[in-house]
Amino acid sequence: MSGEMELPHPRLAQGTLLLASMLTIMAGATISPALPAIQREFATAPNAEILVGLVLTMHGLFIAVGSPIIGALADRYGRRWLLLASTVVYALAGGSGFVLDSLIAILVGRAVLGLAVAGVMVTVTALITDYYEENHRDTILGRQGAFMSIGGVVLLPLAGVLADIGWRVPFLVYTVALVLLPAMTFALPEPSRHEPTSDRPTSIDDVRRTLTEFPLGTLGLIAALGLVGQIIFYMTPVQIPFYLETRTGASGTVIGAALAASTGAGGIASLLYGRIRRSLSVIGIVSLTFGLMSIGYAVIGVSGTVFGVVAGLAVAGTGSGFLLTNLNAWIAAVTPESVRGRALSLLTSAFFLGQFLSPLVVRPVNETVGLGVMFLGVGMVLGMAAIGFAFAAVFVTPPTESTLGSDQQITK
Numbered sequence: 496m497s498g499e500m501e502l503p504h505p506r507l508a509q510g511t512l513l514l515a516s517m518l519t520i521m522a523g524a525t526i527s528p529a530l531p532a533i534q535r536e537f538a539t540a541p542n543a544e545i546l547v548g549l550v551l552t553m554h555g556l557f558i559a560v561g562s563p564i565i566g567a568l569a570d571r572y573g574r575r576w577l578l579l580a581s582t583v584v585y586a587l588a589g590g591s592g593f594v595l596d597s598l599i600a601i602l603v604g605r606a607v608l609g610l611a612v613a614g615v616m617v618t619v620t621a622l623i624t625d626y627y628e629e630n631h632r633d634t635i636l637g638r639q640g641a642f643m644s645i646g647g648v649v650l651l652p653l654a655g656v657l658a659d660i661g662w663r664v665p666f667l668v669y670t671v672a673l674v675l676l677p678a679m680t681f682a683l684p685e686p687s688r689h690e691p692t693s694d695r696p697t698s699i700d701d702v703r704r705t706l707t708e709f710p711l712g713t714l715g716l717i718a719a720l721g722l723v724g725q726i727i728f729y730m731t732p733v734q735i736p737f738y739l740e741t742r743t744g745a746s747g748t749v750i751g752a753a754l755a756a757s758t759g760a761g762g763i764a765s766l767l768y769g770r771i772r773r774s775l776s777v778i779g780i781v782s783l784t785f786g787l788m789s790i791g792y793a794v795i796g797v798s799g800t801v802f803g804v805v806a807g808l809a810v811a812g813t814g815s816g817f818l819l820t821n822l823n824a825w826i827a828a829v830t831p832e833s834v835r836g837r838a839l840s841l842l843t844s845a846f847f848l849g850q851f852l853s854p855l856v857v858r859p860v861n862e863t864v865g866l867g868v869m870f871l872g873v874g875m876v877l878g879m880a881a882i883g884f885a886f887a888a889v890f891v892t893p894p895t896e897s898t899l900g901s902d903q904q905i906t907k
Contacts, residue, residue: 502626507682509635511675515578515619516639516670517646518585520758522554522612523850524650525668526592527732528751529658531740536662538600546598548854550732553602555725555850557609558616558843565613566621566840570833574618575685582672582679589669598873608669609847616843621836624827625686633824637768640820641784644762644812655751664775708827717822718845720781725849726856727788727873728815731757731808733854735795738866743801753801757808758775761816770818775888777825782884788813789877796871807870819846 526533534547569577588611591604616622623635649670657664732754739745739753771780791811798804822842832836860869 502682503684504682507678508626511678511682512619512623512635513638513642515582515615515675515679516642518582518675519612519616520643520646521650521668522608523729523732524754524758525549525589525648525654526656526658526665527551527736527754528747529662529665530733530736532658532662532747540598542867543598545854545858546602548733548858549851550598550601550605552854553845554606554609554612554773555729555852557606558613558847559845559851561610561613562617562840562843562847565610565617566837566843569618569621569836573685574622574836575679575683577614578618578683579676579679580616581611582676584608584721585611586616586670586672589672590666592666593663613840613843617836617840619844620823620839622686623681623833624823624839625832632827633772634769636820636824636827637765637772639823640765640768640816641762641901642815643819644758644760644765646758650752652748652755654729655748658747658751664693688835711828714826714841717825718841720810721819721822721842721845722849722852724784724815724818725846726853727792728811728818728852728871729853730857730873731811732793734857734861734866735804735808738795739801739804742799745801749801753805753808756805757812759816760809760812764813764816765820768817768824771817772821772824777821777828778884780821782881782888783816783882784821785819785877785884786881787811789874789881790815791874792870792872792877794867796867796874799867806887822846841899867895 507663528545530551533550534543537543537547540546565577565581585608588604591607592601595601595604620636620639623639624632627635642889654665654668657668711717735754736750738749743749745753768780771783775783790810791809791814794807794810795804796807798807823839826838826842827835860872864872
């Protein structure tokens with residue numbers, strides 16, 4: 496896109512995109528403090544311990560499965576209508592847990608919620624990359640990450656209070672998504688494209704051209720970072736409620752406030768992303784991300800108090816606040832507009848597949864060594880990864896938009 500798109504209501508459009516971004520963090524954060532209560536409610540159900548963990552992460556699997564399809568639909572038929580439909584489904588599927596009595600039925604609702612979250616996340620990020628040029632876009636993507644974290648800061652303590660009232664009550668929070676529909680309809684126009692997406696040919700030559708526009712090696716690395724990063728990050732909302740309850744006897748309100756420390760720190764970090772990006776390459780920011788998460792997880796692992804866990808969560812959250820913002824900016828810089836929706840959907844799939852896999856990967860380790868040792872061990876692994884990416888940042892800088900259309904050469 497040559498130049499930023501002229502929006503009829505630029506401030507309202509930006510505010511709507513940022514508020515819509517909060518819906519993605521709400522998908523898991525809203526019910527995290529209620530997990531212990533849900534487990535007690537369904538304690539007699541077969542495989543209850545595993546299934547309750549999946550209540551928090553089931554949507555991640557369906558985001559991962561649905562995102563490539565949604566990305567293709569967004570590239571071919573447009574972003575706006577898909578965002579509106581996804582928002583409606585989000586409210587209905589997310590709120591369904593308030594009335595459902597079966598753990599399996601709740602999981603089905605969470606699966607449908609996942610498809611809706613995929614629609615919201617892919618289309619909102621694609622609209623940001625369509626509306627804004629590179630420098631401004633990095634700032635807006637940073638604000639997007641901040642708003643996602645702000646959503647956690649507000650919602651996690653609220654969800655903790657609601658969870659103390661009853662485990663069903665936090666599910667009602669999802670219905671607030673409907674409030675955004677009028678602003679989405681009024682302020683978010685469909686971007687005009689150089690090549691109309693609705694009548695593209697589907698010949699072999701067209702397929703080959705599309706494939707050549709994908710920097711597959713770079714996108715593979717980005718997707719791998721998103722997958723591993725989320726497996727590690729989601730240790731906190733899935734495991735910390737149980738860690739705090741067993742070690743300190745913390746209530747749902749305290750657990751929600753503790754988790755909010757992580758998302759609040761991530762929000763501050765995201766707001767600083769635009770400035771940091773001017774000084775560091777995206778690979779350098781990956782190193783910074785893993786370094787901060789390493790320190791935070793090590794602190795959690797050695798701490799036996801609420802204060803210590805909160806301090807660790809804040810440091811780790813600062814690092815994780817850069818993760819999605821940085822990877823989105825990296826994708827936007829190396830992919831042309833015509834395939835950007837599909838490229839972003841690849842990261843979305845990897846990111847939320849990591850959420851889904853997190854309890855499945857972490858559970859055997861936890862049962863073998865315990866939560867404290869596990870957090871400490873993960874912190875040490877992250878520290879080694881941070882050192883590796885720091886060395887890479889010295890010798891390798893990723894492609895930017897200035898290289899698109901040439902040979903995707905690695906340049907500053």
